[in-house]
Amino acid sequence: xxxxxxxxxxxxxxxxxxxxxxxxxxxxxxxxxxxxxxxxxxxxxxxxxxxxxxxxxxxxxxxxxxxxxxxxxxxxxxxxxxxxxxxxxxxxxxxxxxxxxxxxxxxxxxxxxxxxxxxxxxxxxxxxxxxxxxxxxxxxxxxxxxxxxxxxxxxxxxxxxxxxxxxxxxxxxxxxxxxxxxxxxxxxxxxxxxxxxxxxxxxxxxxxxxxxxxxxxxxxxxxxxxxxxxxxxxxxxxxxxxxxxxxxxxxxxxxxxxxxxxxxxxxxxxxxxxxxxxxxxxxxxxxxxxxxxxxxxxxxxxxxxxxxxxxxxxxxxxxxxxxxxxxxxxxxxxxxxxxxxxxxxxxxxxxxxxxxxxxxxxxxxxxxxxxxxxxxxxxxxxxxxxxxxxxxxxxxxxxxxxxxxxxxxxxxxxxxxxxxxxxxxx
Amino acid sequence: xxxxxxxxxxxxxxxxxxxxxxxxxxxxxxxxxxxxxxxxxxxxxxxxxxxxxxxxxxxxxxxxxxxxxxxxxxxxxxxxxxxxxxxxxxxxxxxxxxxxxxxxxxxxxxxxxxxxxxxxxxxxxxxxxxxxxxxxxxxxxxxxxxxxxxxxxxxxxxxxxxxxxxxxxxxxxxxxxxxxxxxxxxxxxxxxxxxxxxxxxxxxxxxxxxxxxxxxxxxxxxxxxxxxxxxxxxxxxxxxxxxxxxxxxxxxxxxxxxxxxxxxxxxxxxxxxxxxxxxxxxxxxxxxxxxxxxxxxxxxxxxxxxxxxxxxxxxxxxxxxxxxxxxxxxxxxxxxxxxxxxxxxxxxxxxxxxxxxxxxxxxxxxxxxxxxxxxxxxxxxxxxxxxxxxxxxxxxxxxxxxxxxxxxxxxxxxxxxxxxxxxxxx
Numbered sequence: 001x002x003x004x005x006x007x008x009x010x011x012x013x014x015x016x017x018x019x020x021x022x023x024x025x026x027x028x029x030x031x032x033x034x035x036x037x038x039x040x041x042x043x044x045x046x047x048x049x050x051x052x053x054x055x056x057x058x059x060x061x062x063x064x065x066x067x068x069x070x071x072x073x074x075x076x077x078x079x080x081x082x083x084x085x086x087x088x089x090x091x092x093x094x095x096x097x098x099x100x101x102x103x104x105x106x107x108x109x110x111x112x113x114x115x116x117x118x119x120x121x122x123x124x125x126x127x128x129x130x131x132x133x134x135x136x137x138x139x140x141x142x143x144x145x146x147x148x149x150x151x152x153x154x155x156x157x158x159x160x161x162x163x164x165x166x167x168x169x170x171x172x173x174x175x176x177x178x179x180x181x182x183x184x185x186x187x188x189x190x191x192x193x194x195x196x197x198x199x200x201x202x203x204x205x206x207x208x209x210x211x212x213x214x215x216x217x218x219x220x221x222x223x224x225x226x227x228x229x230x231x232x233x234x235x236x237x238x239x240x241x242x243x244x245x246x247x248x249x250x251x252x253x254x255x256x257x258x259x260x261x262x263x264x265x266x267x268x269x270x271x272x273x274x275x276x277x278x279x280x281x282x283x284x285x286x287x288x289x290x291x292x293x294x295x296x297x298x299x300x301x302x303x304x305x306x307x308x309x310x311x312x313x314x315x316x317x318x319x320x321x322x323x324x325x326x327x328x329x330x331x332x333x334x335x336x337x338x339x340x341x342x343x344x345x346x347x348x349x350x351x352x353x354x355x356x357x358x359x360x361x362x363x364x365x366x367x368x369x370x371x372x373x374x375x376x377x378x379x380x381x382x383x384x385x386x387x388x389x390x391x392x393x394x395x396x397x398x399x400x401x402x403x404x405x406x407x408x409x410x411x412x413x414x415x416x417x418x419x420x421x422x423x424x425x426x
Numbered sequence: 427x428x429x430x431x432x433x434x435x436x437x438x439x440x441x442x443x444x445x446x447x448x449x450x451x452x453x454x455x456x457x458x459x460x461x462x463x464x465x466x467x468x469x470x471x472x473x474x475x476x477x478x479x480x481x482x483x484x485x486x487x488x489x490x491x492x493x494x495x496x497x498x499x500x501x502x503x504x505x506x507x508x509x510x511x512x513x514x515x516x517x518x519x520x521x522x523x524x525x526x527x528x529x530x531x532x533x534x535x536x537x538x539x540x541x542x543x544x545x546x547x548x549x550x551x552x553x554x555x556x557x558x559x560x561x562x563x564x565x566x567x568x569x570x571x572x573x574x575x576x577x578x579x580x581x582x583x584x585x586x587x588x589x590x591x592x593x594x595x596x597x598x599x600x601x602x603x604x605x606x607x608x609x610x611x612x613x614x615x616x617x618x619x620x621x622x623x624x625x626x627x628x629x630x631x632x633x634x635x636x637x638x639x640x641x642x643x644x645x646x647x648x649x650x651x652x653x654x655x656x657x658x659x660x661x662x663x664x665x666x667x668x669x670x671x672x673x674x675x676x677x678x679x680x681x682x683x684x685x686x687x688x689x690x691x692x693x694x695x696x697x698x699x700x701x702x703x704x705x706x707x708x709x710x711x712x713x714x715x716x717x718x719x720x721x722x723x724x725x726x727x728x729x730x731x732x733x734x735x736x737x738x739x740x741x742x743x744x745x746x747x748x749x750x751x752x753x754x755x756x757x758x759x760x761x762x763x764x765x766x767x768x769x770x771x772x773x774x775x776x777x778x779x780x781x782x783x784x785x786x787x788x789x790x791x792x793x794x795x796x797x798x799x800x801x802x803x804x805x806x807x808x809x810x811x812x813x814x815x816x817x818x819x820x821x822x823x824x825x826x827x828x829x830x831x832x833x834x835x836x837x838x839x840x841x842x843x844x845x846x847x848x849x850x851x852x
Contacts, residue, residue, distance in 0.1 A: 212672075213678050233719060244824060245708035245733070246799045247636065247637045247639075248706070248798070249640070250707065252639050261686075261712070262687075265690075268684045268687070268688065271676060282681075282719075283684060284714075284717065285714060286687070287717075290710075291711050292710050293731055297709075339719075372671075373670055373672045373673050374672070
């Protein structure tokens with residue numbers, strides 16, 4: 001659905017900030033950031049809290065200067081570039097994202113949200129605008145979760161400071177502790193003053209590439225994100241009995257693989273039959289034991305990643321899964337285990353409507369959608385009015401050297417971001 | 427179907443040999459052989475051409491003595507205990523099987539065919555019978571194929587001597603060559619004289635445990651094996667496109683796992699719908715890439731082991747497989763590759779009818795069936811009149827410490843074997 005034109009008015013300051021976004025500067029900074037960990041294939045290898053990420057952080061803090069700016073870091077190594085407000089005691093308006101990547105990521109992903117935020121600050125400088133609230137650009141720590149588990153450590157510890165303690169002992173594949181690398185990362189930006197986790201925030205807006213195909217398919221340049229899907233993860237284990245492929249009649253088998261394949265097919269059929277465009281059902285893992293060509297499998301474990309923006313639909317499909325598994329065991333046994341659950345995130349009307357107003361002013365075609373992926377904004381939404389803004393991704397590809405977005409779309413997104421931050425902070 | 431009583435007559439010598447089978451001696455030898463590589467859990471670890479198998483071979487040749495006996499070995503390290511005939515220039519009647527096991531096997535499997543054959547020779551000795559043809563007990567090399575690939579090297583090289591050259595360079599997991607271990611195994615039995623591969627054989631009869639549940643279910647103690655199923659192996663590769671589980675709408679996916687699961691389910695449904703008790707269709711491997719819980723799979727490879735005693739049914743089901751795969755690709759692509767094909771083996775009427783006669787004389791309930799598994803007899807059937815005799819396996823379990831057969835059934839099988847060898851050799 002196209003954005004309803006519910007709030008066409010946008011302040012003069014917001015329009016000025018939007019006008020001062022410098023597309024060349026934005027793209028130039030985006031490409032420079034991509035050079036930290038840049039690969040010959042166009043991909044970027046910049047995992048969380050590595051020396052490469054520390055260099056990129058040092059480069060970022062050098063991009064802002066002057067009396068308005070200061071730098072801050074907290075106990076999760078979240079880094080904040082702060083542009084002072086005229087009433088600097090007010091809680092900041094925040095934007096940002098993360099600059100860590102998967103082992104091989106693309107040049108945009110979280111990095112786009114950081115660079116778009118940086119360009120918005122510079123646009124405010126160019127426009128000579130003073131905002132009442134301070135504005136902070138946040139670089140959240142370890143969003144990807146590929147080096148240290150779980151992901152989104154920085155933003156979740158910001159929203160719930162007590163969660164940090166459990167993260168400190170997390171180790172990477174070579175046994176290095178998160179705590180050690182956090183300390184080294186904090187030490188790498190000595191300009192940054194310590195700030196506590198869980199500070200009050202006026203509002204948060206994060207720009208990100210969509211990492212999905214919806215905007216591209218719809219031909220829209222901007223996605224007004226109204227929330228983040230809820231998710232439930234399941235692991236289904238089917239137990240049968242191994243048997244010789246040649247000697248065991250079909251009727252006598254307890255064939256875990258055939259049983260599991262039929263369950264997967266029925267789950268797929270049920271999902272398709274609902275014709276619900278917001279439903280996501282993915283069986284991504286299907287592990288078979290013993291996995292020999294001439295042996296009936298005695299054990300299969302498969303997973304389901306279920307997502308929907310509405311909690312009731314998640315619950316209804318979980319019921320379908322349990323029903324299909326219970327009815328489909330045949331001569332095997334089966335067990336459904338819920339591995340993870342996260343309720344849908346609904347973004348604040350206040351932020352969403354300002355984004356809509358900015359989009360309406362820009363004249364760009366836009367689309368209201370719900371994020372299918374998790375983002376740092378999910379955790380910020382627990383503590384302040386939050387929204388997100390998507391730009392398209394070519395063919396929905398992300399976490400991959402082939403990840404890309406048209407430069408004009410990157411620029412259009414930064415313009416909206418500059419306008420909305422100004423509107424929220426003035 | 428019960429064995430038809432087509433040839434009730436059995437020679438007096440055969441009846442005498444049958445009567446001299448000593449159940450205690452048979453079970454004692456079977457348990458002694460199981461002690462070479464025996465495990466605390468009752469399983470046996472005696473892989474092909476290991477020091478353990480060499481010790482077992484040495485023990486075997488010590489079980490026969492006297493002027494009638496000699497020992498022979500060929501270039502595939504097949505070992506033969508030969509009981510001379512009154513016309514020793516005639517080709518031998520052979521029996522036997524293999525004593526190598528899977529990494530962990532049971533106490534019976536091929537070892538039963540060897541010990542039953544040994545007991546048959548000793549029963550002939552006890553009965554004081556001289557046969558016209560010599561009788562040889564064959565211990566075939568590397569039937570299992572778990573240490574060196576492929577399996578049944580010994581019997582296939584016997585039937586087709588030119589195939590040996592390709593086996594010599596086969597290496598085990600630690601890089602040891604088949605040729606090296608063959609030489610060491612030949613050297614371990616210096617009593618054995620060299621004989622060529624591909625010698626003429628009068629007839630071959632192999633006793634084996636069923637490794638399937640049919641006899642147990644039918645309540646029969648003896649299986650008259652009329653042939654070995656044909657088999658075709660296939661590998662199906664389904665290619666799609668990896669995508670984010672949260673951001674990619676179901677309609678936009680090229681989901682290799684869901685597509686493959688539907689194919690497997692349809693193949694299973696087709697197999698079930700044919701209601702053909704001789705058909706075996708097994709999907710034993712199903713490998714998924716990238717195999718992450720929150721990523722749509724871009725590639726699945728699964729296998730099909732298809733068996734049937736009739737070539738036309740194999741061809742018809744291969745057609746079903748190709749049709750189901752071609753019609754089920756959806757937005758993915760798929761390819762069917764045939765990895766292996768072996769036409770059904772039909773055993774010689776001459777041998778099968780003598781087995782039937784012996785069974786009829788014994789009074790044991792019996793069942794005519796087709797072997798679902800491969801055996802050394804499959805290769806012997808290419809060069810001489812061949813048959814097999816099955817005894818039941820508890821719950822069809824084999825290649826496992828839990829493999830077992832009632833002692834009375836083991837004894838009943840050895841009695842039939844002694845009678846048939848006598849009948850063929852006199």
